[in-house]
Amino acid sequence: MIVDKSFKMFIETEVPENELIISRTDLNGVITYANDTFAKISGYEPEELIGKPHSIVRHPDMPKSVFKELWDTLKRGESWSGYIKNLRKDKGYYWVYAHISGVYKDGKLVEYKSVREPVAKPIKIKMQNHYDELREKEENSCRIVIYSSCDILDKLKE
Numbered sequence: 001m002i003v004d005k006s007f008k009m010f011i012e013t014e015v016p017e018n019e020l021i022i023s024r025t026d027l028n029g030v031i032t033y034a035n036d037t038f039a040k041i042s043g044y045e046p047e048e049l050i051g052k053p054h055s056i057v058r059h060p061d062m063p064k065s066v067f068k069e070l071w072d073t074l075k076r077g078e079s080w081s082g083y084i085k086n087l088r089k090d091k092g093y094y095w096v097y098a099h100i101s102g103v104y105k106d107g108k109l110v111e112y113k114s115v116r117e118p119v120a121k122p123i124k125i126k127m128q129n130h131y132d133e134l135r136e137k138e139e140n141s142c143r144i145v146i147y148s149s150c151d152i153l154d155k156l157k158e
């Protein structure tokens with residue numbers, strides 16, 4: 001059993017309505033560009049993100065099949081849109097609705113780009129439940145959240 005004594009994992013960062021989170025990657029998903037909003041929301045400096053695989057913000061709650069579908073869609077030359085829960089550097093999280101598509105130069109696919117929008121609260125709850133079910137099926141693992149008093153946590157530390 002994994003006992004996570006960090007409460008940061010429960011802290012959500014709200015994506016602002018009026019700012020776009022933008023990133024680009026090479027054809028292997030390595031970040032080539034991150035705008036300041038992406039850096040701010042994910043808790044990194046832009047230079048910490050550039051050159052890293054985009055999975056740097058992968059949240060453990062995300063099922064594998066979502067990313068398989070994402071990459072299968074991109075490899076067919078199509079665009080993908082979907083809900084993603086991302087991990088911040090401080091282990092908190094944020095939800096986005098991402099639109100990912102190819103960047104073409106002289107008709108040749110050179111990069112991928114992603115533009116994200118904020119997600120309404122009822123959809124976040126629906127997607128969290130949906131992804132929990134998917135993960136349970138895929139990995140036979142589930143997420144248990146236990147709320148306890150601080151003295152129980154102190155005992156765990158002993």
Ligand SMILES: Cc1cc2nc3c(=O)[nH]c(=O)nc-3n(C[C@H](O)[C@H](O)[C@H](O)COP(=O)(O)O)c2cc1C
Nearest residue numbers: 025029054055057058059067084086100112113114
């Ligand atoms: C342009 C682009 C943007 C992406 N954005 C995210 C993202 O915000 N969060 C994420 O977890 N994966 C994102 N991915 C998918 C990652 O490349 C990766 O497949 C995913 O994090 C799963 O990691 P894994 O393949 O190492 O298991 C993006 C991929 C591309 C091409």
